[in-house]
Amino acid sequence: MNSHKRIDFLAGQHRSPGEVRESAGIERSCIESVNEKVNRRFSGSSRKHHLLIYFWLLAVVALVVIASRYHASSRQFFGIAGSTEKTISFQYPVEIVNISVAEGSKVERGEFMLEVKRFDLAASLSIVEDEITEIMARKNELIASTAAEIRRLEADKLAAQSELDVQLAKVETQLALNAHWKSDKPNLQTTEQLSPENLLAIKHRGLQQQKIHSATSFQATIDNLRQQLNSSERPADAKIEVLKKRKQELKRQAASLKVESDFSGSVGSVMFTAGEQVPKFSPILTLQGGSTSFVKAYIHEAVLNEVRVGQKVWIESLSPEIKKVVIPGRVESLGNRIVEYPERLKRSPLVSAWGREVMIELEENNELLLSEKVSVLLDQPESWIDVLPGLLRSKVLNNPIIESVQARNGSDGVRIHKIIATGLQAAAADSIEASGVVWDPVTNVYWMISDEDSYLYQLNAQGEIVQRLEINGLRIDDAESISIDGDCLYISASLSFNKAGVLKNRRRKLVRLQREKKGWVYQQEVDLYKALQTLTHSDSLDARTKSFITMATQEASIDIEAHQVRDNVLYLGFKSPLNSGSESVILRIDDLASLFSGLPVRAEIWRSFQLDDGDGSNTMTISDMIFFGDKIYLTGVDTYATNSSSGLWELSGDRQRAALMLSFPGYKAEGIAINRQTREAKIVFDGGGKGGSHFAQASIH
Known part of the structure; x- marks a missing residue:
């Protein structure tokens, strides 16, 4: 204000030229000062405007990120890892004879724990x-x-x-x-x-x-x-x-009074001691698994998840460790009601949370801790490649066609795929040597056996092993054939001598399993080799049958690769020996119930025929068979070829020569099953322990 007053005052007086020049300089200086202040003010306002734009952009990006994370949360939910727990009790009163375990003691699978007795x-x-x-x-x-x-x-x-x-x-x-x-x-x-x-x-x-x-x-x-x-x-x-059947059942019940551990773990509580009387259904002891075997998770009721039974998921540990534990799992069941969350899974103990229960099966011997809080992921985490690279190779979507085979009748051929496994069995998939397969009409699944172990493998239509069952009491070697008759499943060993010329007890068996829910339990077994030897001394056999069985047992050339059970009759398909006419033989044994009871049975050579390679230049031997209507479908292998070779045949009527349907050069067909609903045959091939086994599907007309 003083400067303006000064300028106005000077402007109102008569000044000399020097004063005028001085006054003009002062005015220019004042004007420049004012312009500088104005420019500085407008420059600060522009910068604030740009910062506001930047803040808005950051807010939009943050909203997008939050929205995307909220959407991804529907692909993830939480649960608590647990272990298998079994309570031992009986549906009838018993007396404790012996308890060989104590609370907290460790037990291994198959270890004896308890013996009781029933007076009734x-x-x-x-x-x-x-x-x-x-x-x-x-x-x-x-x-x-x-x-x-x-x-x-x-x-x-x-x-x-x-x-x-x-x-x-x-x-x-x-x-x-x-x-x-x-x-x-x-x-x-x-x-x-x-x-x-x-x-x-x-x-x-x-x-x-x-x-x-x-x-x-x-x-x-x-x-x-x-x-x-x-x-x-x-x-x-x-x-x-x-x-006699009632007697066998009572003996089986008596054998079940000795309890062995179904899995490795530790003993929880022991409620009774030796000599005490136990009322029916009263718990005697509890057994807990040694490692986590399942996850009980919860899907919030406000979140939509595309979860289905049998779906593969990934379990991630939430422990504060540098290296996260990530293991695969499979959805075993989905709850059909909404329940309240456990306290540990709630965000706040004061806020209730409700959701749907999900039970997830885990692989054995995993690294999760008991009762550990975990995250369940529906999408495979990227870091899982570094944790379990081998399991990535077992995805069903990556099951390529290995080879295509043309049918002999000119119809559409079949495609050969590799048998793969989910994460629960992927590590052992390449070591499975498929030796037999059967379709279960009750559960609509396939059950496969391997001649290298005593497991039952559940196989789906895509050739993926989704479950491996270990049957308590099933001890068999060189299992070569499998069949189903009603609620009974039969597994037969080959009865063949090993390379050392010894026939071990586990290679002599025919085993019967009983259906239990969606699985199987061991019921009974018979020494099939001994039964065949006994038949050679029977007067009920005709001369041709007696001569064949005698040759098979005395010359140690016996090798049974196929069997079927139908209407209490057992049919055995011999890979070796052939009869005097170089034909494959199917032996019929009547009254299977008497065979399992140790009673005399009748037998006869039911069918004899040749399996040739189509042009009659080579004869193959039976590797499996199945009855379908009035026809028999057989797989056979060339035991003398340098490279594996096999085929699929159809036998009907009283023909002495089967009709070749498919040839599989380079592959060893070991088992065949027919889905009677879709009329499709599933054929499994033994990989010989080199790169896993294979399968193919063919339509049966």
Whole structure:
């Protein structure tokens, strides 16, 4: 203000030229100062405007990031890792005989833990045995009385025939005397109709007819009794068979009174001691797994997740460690109701949270801690490549076609794929040597066996192993064939001698499993090799069958690669030996129930035929078979070729030569199963331990 006043004051006075120049300089200086202040003010305002724009852009980016993270959260949920826990109890009263474990002790799979006894079981077994003995005694008494009656009738028949023969001899003698007397007196006249000769002739014919009728009557009665004596369908036999099955079931229950550990872990609580009486359904002890085997997770009710049973997920540890633990898992079940979250999974103990339960199965021997809080990811984390690279190679989407095979009849061929596995079994996928497969019509899945272990592998339609079952009590080597009949699953060993020329006990078995929910439990086994040896001493075998079985057992050339069970009849397909005509043989054994009970059975060579390679230049041997309608579908292998070679054949009617449908050069077909709903055959190939096994699917018309 002082400067402006000064300028106005000078402007109102008369000034000299020097003063005017000085005043102009001052004015220019003031104007420049004012312009500088104005420019500085406008420059600061522009910078603030740009900063505001930057802040808005950052806010938009932050909102996008938050929105994307919120969207991704629907691909992730949380849970708590747990382990398998089993409570040992019985559905009937028992008494503790022995408990070999203590609370907190470690146990291994298959280790003995507990033995109990049932008084009612022993009494029931004794009653059944007494009933069998009583019925057998009545049966033997009936057989003896029937045999005695036959002998009496035969004696009566002989006596009656002898008496009639004596009477006939008298009549014949009288006729001879009359003829002689008449010849001496030719002039003697008698009435023709009442002559002694005519009367004696009539009597002679009557005695002859009486003799024939008597013999026929006696023989009919004797034949009827003999038929009853030799009948195999007596009422007593049916009752004995029922009682023997009941006895076997009671013995099986008695064997189950010795409890072994189903898995490795530790003993939790022990509620009783030796000598104590235990009421039915009362817990005796608890067993906990040694490592986490499942995750119980929760999906919030406000979040939409695309989770399904059988889906593969990834479990990430939330422990504050430098190296995160990430393992694969599989969704085992989804809850059908909304429940409240556990306290540990709530964001705040004061705020309730509700969601849907999800049970996830984990691989064995993982690194998760018991009761550890984990995150469940529906998408594979990038860091998982560094943690488990081998499991990435086992994804179903990366199951390429190995080779295409053209059908012999000119129809569409089949494609050969590699059998792969989910993360739970991927590490051992390449070591599986597929030896047999069967379709389960109840659960609509395939069950596969390997000749290198005793596991059951669940196989889906895409050729992926989704589950590996270890059956408690199933101990078998060189398992080569598998079949299903109703609620029973049968696995047969090859019965073949090993390279050292020894036939071990585990290679001699035919094992029966019983269905339990969606899985199987061990029920019974039989020494099939011993049963075949016993048949060679049976009088019920025809000469051809006895010669074949004797050759197979005595020459140690036996190798059974296929079997089927249908209507209580066992069919065995022999890879070796061939019969005298170089044909493959299928042996039929009647009454499988009697075979498992150790009772005598009948056997016969049911079919014999050739499996050639199409042009008749080479003969292959059976590796598996399956009945479908009135036809038999067989896989066979060339045991003498340098490179593996096999095929698929169809056999119908009484033909002695099977029709070749498909050839698989370079592959060893070991098993065949047919889905009776889709009429598709699944064929599995043994990789010989080199790069895993393979499978193919073919339509059956």
